[in-house]
């Protein structure tokens with residue numbers, strides 16, 4: 001990281017202090033002196049271009065956000081391994097009692113691209129991306145045009161994550177009790193468009 005990059009971030013911090021922080025002191029004080037109570041958990045990609053806060057009108061306190069490679073939810077696996085995404089899911093659903101879990105896929109996902117082109121690459125990425133292997137298999141049957149197959153895989157991986165969400169017993173219980181809804185979203189930054197999975201048809205539809 002160059003000096004210039006850090007200078008940009010520190011200038012941004014000073015700007016934040018002078019504007020947002022100065023203008024919202026009462027709101028921030030109130031927010032920080034009570035328990036956080038977000039109504040939604042979003043699982044988004046770590047991709048540097050995909051920032052949920054930038055485009056969904058998110059204020060501090062609104063959204064509990066987990067970002068990982070390719071916005072995947074692993075299946076329920078209560079072993080002694082370190083499961084970062086599952087831990088965040090557990091905290092959001094059991095402790096914070098969020099009402100919505102949104103899995104947000106996105107166009108031109110590098111993780112999905114790696115899965116489509118070099119599924120065995122990396123010390124950790126390959127094992128992580130295995131979660132989306134069923135999505136890859138379905139996508140390869142849908143199209144042999146690489147860009148189209150990748151988009152299909154991005155869509156199918158969201159569906160796979162939604163399926164995995166229900167393998168967590170307390171997610172399934174909350175859904176069955178009507179306390180929690182799960183949603184599949186997909187964002188294309190190039191066109192600036194959000195589409196939402198219609199669970200009835202299995203299609204992503206413009207929001």
Ligand SMILES: [Zn+2]
Nearest residue numbers: 045047109110
């Ligand atoms: Zn991505």
